[in-house]
Structures are given as structure tokens and as C-alpha cells.
């Protein structure tokens with residue numbers, strides 16, 4: 001455990017009666033880092049954020065900022081800037097009054113308040129809107145007011161709960177970039193929640209993937225993508241194929257229906273396993289292919305979606321696999337439904353998980 | 366293309382019946398009352414056709430009557446303010462509660478409304494009167510024979526107890542309309558609970574405070590049974606006095622004038638206060 005973590009969440013647990021919304025969450029955040037909490041609906045992302053903000057009291061666990069335990073601090077003393085999904089702007093205050101609210105609560109000198117207001121307005125390009133009321137703004141503008149209101153207090157940690165979910169798809173990307181730039185420029189430590197994978201990938205320094213209140217994996221984009229720790233991570237990040245079966249010898253993976261896949265790894269652990277395979281790492285095996293064929297399958301469906309052809313392949317005796325073939329890459333024509341094809345993939349693109357969901361190590365042949 | 370029904374016509378059709386009811390049940394009696402208030406009173410023939418302002422003049426020039434108006438106004442203002450101060454915390458708690466006891470709480474607030482004001486005043490008489498509960502406690506402590514009845518205190522207490530539920534229910538619905546996230550935003554921006562209340566909750570609840578205040582104020586200005594039963598013979602408020610002029614003294618013209626003065630005072634104050642609220646709230 002590193003000693004220099006700026007924000008440290010230790011064993012954080014929140015139970016609502018019988019349901020445990022957040023269970024034993026441990027996260028360490030360095031100064032200036034942007035951590036994105038990712039996971040399916042109801043997995044406890046918002047609750048984690050609200051625990052950090054102090055809006056809900058933890059059942060167990062600690063939240064430390066620069067080594068100081070925040071458990072006893074009420075939210076108004078925590079100096080965490082929160083951006084709400086619904087923005088939660090003060091409807092009775094103008095843009096300028098919204099942004100300076102935190103500064104006025106801190107009783108900063110008037111000149112300082114005015115200076116920071118101008119600075120923040122400039123930053124988010126809202127200067128002409130200063131005297132408007134929230135209801136006179138577009139969704140995107142309201143979002144920026146919410147952001148600048150949180151930035152103006154120069155928070156210890158910036159907390160963002162799905163800040164982009166109320167924006168249309170076009171705006172989302174540019175605002176995401178804008179938030180990321182502002183956060184980097186200000187050197188802010190930030191905790192953001194989203195259930196949108198692309199958003200998480202583009203904005204995070206590191207990702208925390210959660211499911212059912214528990215952290216499944218913490219790591220960089222590459223780590224979560226290339227080395228998922230369990231089938232859930234493999235499935236959630238990049239929609240891996242998950243195929244259940246049994247390892248009958250070091251290289252042979254047999255499906256319940258009898259179909260067989262050849263693995264190039266030397267796996268020592270026998271027994272029931274789950275094989276995870278990325279659709280874009282599998283390819284149709286051609287005559288000129290160096291790699292040996294790994295399995296024989298039947299085309300069940302082929303859909304042209306522009307950048308690639310989306311194949312659904314079936315194993316004899318049951319089980320299926322998705323495969324994405326880039327259009328124009330191999331030059332091969334689109335295969336017809338019902339055609340029997342062989343598939344392959346490079347090296348150790350597959351990942352094997354044991355019955356305990358833990359990854360099974362492979363020694364390359 | 367089908368011809369569209371003019372919007373104005375639809376609106377007229379929809380509003381028409383209600384307008385007729387209001388016209389017949391409100392405007393006509395009022396017009397009649399206004400006419401009566403200009404008539405002259407005669408001891409033997411009672412009401413004499415005339416067109417004189419003397420009833421109004423009698424009211425405004427006699428310190429007794431203006432005193433009664435002032436008492437009524439004072440009681441109404443005091444009870445309205447007390448309703449607000451006592452009702453707000455309850456309304457806030459109810460509005461923000463997520464407990465399953467919430468509906469029980471709301472029911473407890475509504476329950477007193479099932480009991481009429483006369484019955485409730487009688488109840489207070491049992492509490493405050495000689496031989497009542499307060500007297501019994503006082504007696505047990507060594508004192509003897511006190512009655513809190515026939516006082517402005519008793520009347521204010523009675524009106525307060527009747528009006529409080531209206532205030533709480535009005536405020537509760539308005540507070541429920543305030544996004545709880547907005548309060549959390551204030552929290553996260555460093556506003557302590559009192560400052561959050563002052564800078565966020567209060568301004569956002571202002572329309573509700575206005576509505577609830579006006580409702581309760583009008584009820585208090587027109588209170589009849591409570592001042593009649595708890596105030597006794599010497600404590601005068603407008604509604605009981607009006608009744609006495611009308612039914613006991615048979616002075617319809619003067620009673621009509623009193624009714625108009627009460628109504629106009631209430632209307633003027635209500636309009637003024639709602640203007641005030643609107644001005645503070647115009648931004649919204």
C-alpha cells in the first residue's frame with residue numbers, strides 16, 4: 001500500500017437494511033489523478049461517491065484525504081466539489097451567483113470572489129451568460145455552470161456523478177474532453193462515475209470497475225482490457241465472448257456439446273473453465289494464414305456494420321462466439337449463413353478463468 | 366383539411382360553467398350585501414332603503430369597532446407567524462422523510478381537520494377552563510382556581526391549533542418540490558445547515574410560505590367559533606361581532622358594512638403580501 005495516496009478509501013461499506021450497496025471498497029487515488037468508477041446500473045457507484053462527499057454515512061470503512069480521516073466531517077466541511085447528474089443548480093440564483101455561492105459561504109473578500117468568478121466564467125466560456133438564470137440556459141450550458149460552481153471553490157477532490165448523461169451524444173464527447181482538460185490544467189484530483197465505457201476509457205487515468213457493490217478490478221485501460229481479472233471484467237470491458245467448457249489437456253478446451261478449441265497456451269490446471277475471447281481478436285482462418293486453425297464453426301449470422309462484419313458463429317453441439325472482421329482487411333468475401341469455417345487467433349489472445357473466476361496462468365509453448 | 370375549432374371557443378366552453386357558478390354564488394350575494402351596507406337601520410322597521418355611507422363612517426370613527434378590527438388583525442398575524450415558525454420544521458421533516466412512518470406522520474397532521482372548530486374549541490375549554498386540566502395541575506402544585514379562558518391567549522392557542530395543519534400541509538408539498546440535490550449542492554459548497562436554510566431552502570420555499578401564510582391568515586381573520594367560545598363576552602373579534610349585529614341586533618345594514626370592511630381588509634393585506642413575495646421571487 002503506497003503511503004503517498006492523496007485520497008484513500010479503505011474498506012468502505014454501506015448497507016441499506018438487507019442490501020449492501022457498497023461492500024469493502026478500497027481505492028487509492030494520487031494527487032491530480034482522474035479515477036473513473038464504472039459498472040452496471042445499481043452496482044454502487046453513486047453510493048460510493050456520496051459516501052466520499054459525506055451525504056451518506058458509511059456502515060464501515062474510512063475515507064482519508066492527505067492522511068486525515070474524514071468520517072467525522074460533515075459534507076460542508078469536506079471541500080469536495082460535487083457535480084450532480086441533474087446539475088442541481090440553484091434555480092433562484094443567476095449563473096454568477098451560482099458560481100460564487102461556495103466562495104460567499106467561505107466569506108472570501110469581494111475582490112477575490114469577483115476575480116475567481118471572471119476566471120471561471122472565462123474558463124467555461126459562460127461570460128455572456130453570467131446574469132441569466134439556470135432555466136434560461138441549455139442543458140450543456142447548465143452542465144458547465146454546475147462544473148464551474150464546483151471548480152470555483154478549488155475543491156480537494158472533484159466528484160462527478162454521470163456528468164454527461166443528460167447531454168446529447170455529440171455534445172458528450174466535446175464536454176468530456178473539456179472536463180478532462182480543465183481537471184488536468186487545475187491538477188485536480190477527481191472521482192467520476194459513469195456507466196458509459198467509452199466515456200470511462202477516454203477520461204480516466206485509471207478505472208475502477210464495480211459490480212454488485214464490490215470492486216472487480218482497478219487499473220489502466222490496457223490492464224482492464226488485456227488482463228481482466230475475472231469473466232465479469234472480460235465481459236463488461238469490450239464484450240468478450242465467454243465460452244464455458246473443460247480443459248482436457250494442456251491445449252485442448254472442450255465444450256459441453258463436444259466441440260473442441262485448440263489453445264496455444266500450456267495450461268496446467270484442469271477442470272471446468274470459462275474461456276474469454278475478444279470478438280475483434282478472433283479471425284476467419286484463410287489458406288495463407290500462418291497461425292494454425294483453432295476451431296471449426298458454422299456461420300449463424302453475418303451483419304455488415306461498416307467498419308467490420310459482425311459474425312455470429314456456432315459450435316457443433318451448442319455454444320456460440322461473436323467475431324468482428326474488419327471490412328477489406330483480408331479481402332475475403334462475406335461468408336454466407338450456414339457455411340462451415342475455421343477460426344484462429346494469435347498467440348495468447350484468449351484468457352482462461354477457473355471455476356473460482358480467477359484467471360488461469362498460461363505458459364507459452 | 367378539417368376546420369380547426371377556434372381555441373377561444375373551446376376555452377369559453379370549458380371555463381363557462383365555473384364562471385356561472387362563481388357569478389351566481391359569490392358575486393350576486395356580494396352585490397346584495399354591498400347594497401344593504403348602504404341602507405339605513407331603523408329600530409322598528411329594521412332596514413330602510415337609503416344610499417348612505419353612515420354605516421362605514423360609524424365603524425371607522427368609533428374606537429370600539431376599529432379596536433375590534435385591530436384585535437382581529439393582531440390575532441391573525443400572530444397566529445400566522447406562529448403557524449409558520451412551528452409548522453416549518455414539521456413540514457420539512459415530513460417532506461424529507463424517507464421512513465415508512467412518513468404516511469403516519471402526514472395522517473397525524475390531517476387527523477385534526479376531521480374535527481370541526483366548534484368541537485375543538487370545546488376541547489380547549491376543557492383544558493383551559495376552571496376545573497380543566499391546567500387548573501388541576503395548578504391545583505396539584507398548590508395553587509387554586511385558575512382559568513386561562515376568555516383571553517387573547519386562549520383564542521390565539523385555539524386558532525393556532527386549527528390552522529397549523531393547513532400550514533404544514535401547504536409547506537410540505539412545496540418543500541417536496543425542492544430538489545434535495547440542490548440542498549446537497551449547497552452542503553458540498555460549504556454551506557452549514559443554518560446558512561443552507563437561509564440561502565437555499567427559505568428562498569425556494571417562499572411561494573409556499575406565501576400561500577400557506579395567506580391561507581392561514583384568511584382563516585384567522587374570519588375565525589368565528591374559536592373567539593366566540595374561548596374569548597368570552599369581552600374579547601371581540603370581527604366574525605362574532607358581525608354575527609351579533611346581524612342576528613341579535615337585527616342591524617343588517619351595519620352587519621353588511623362590517624362584512625365588507627373585514628373582507629376588504631383581508632383582501633388588501635393578502636394582495637399586498639403576495640405582491641411582496643412575488644417581488645422577492647420575481648427572479649424565479
Ligand SMILES: Nc1ncnc2c1ncn2[C@@H]1O[C@H](COP(=O)(O)OP(=O)(O)OP(=O)(O)O)[C@@H](O)[C@H]1O
Pocket residue numbers: 016019020021039040041042043044045046047048195
Ligand atoms: N437510500 C437508499 N436506500 C436503499 N437502498 C439504496 C439507497 N440508495 C441506493 N440504494 C441501493 O444501493 C444500490 C446501489 O445504488 P447506486 O445508486 O449507488 O447505484 P449506481 O451504481 O449509481 O447505479 P446507476 O448507474 O443506475 O446510477 C442499489 O441497489 C440501490 O437500490
Ligand SMILES: [Mg+2]
Pocket residue numbers: 045046047
Ligand atoms: Mg448512479
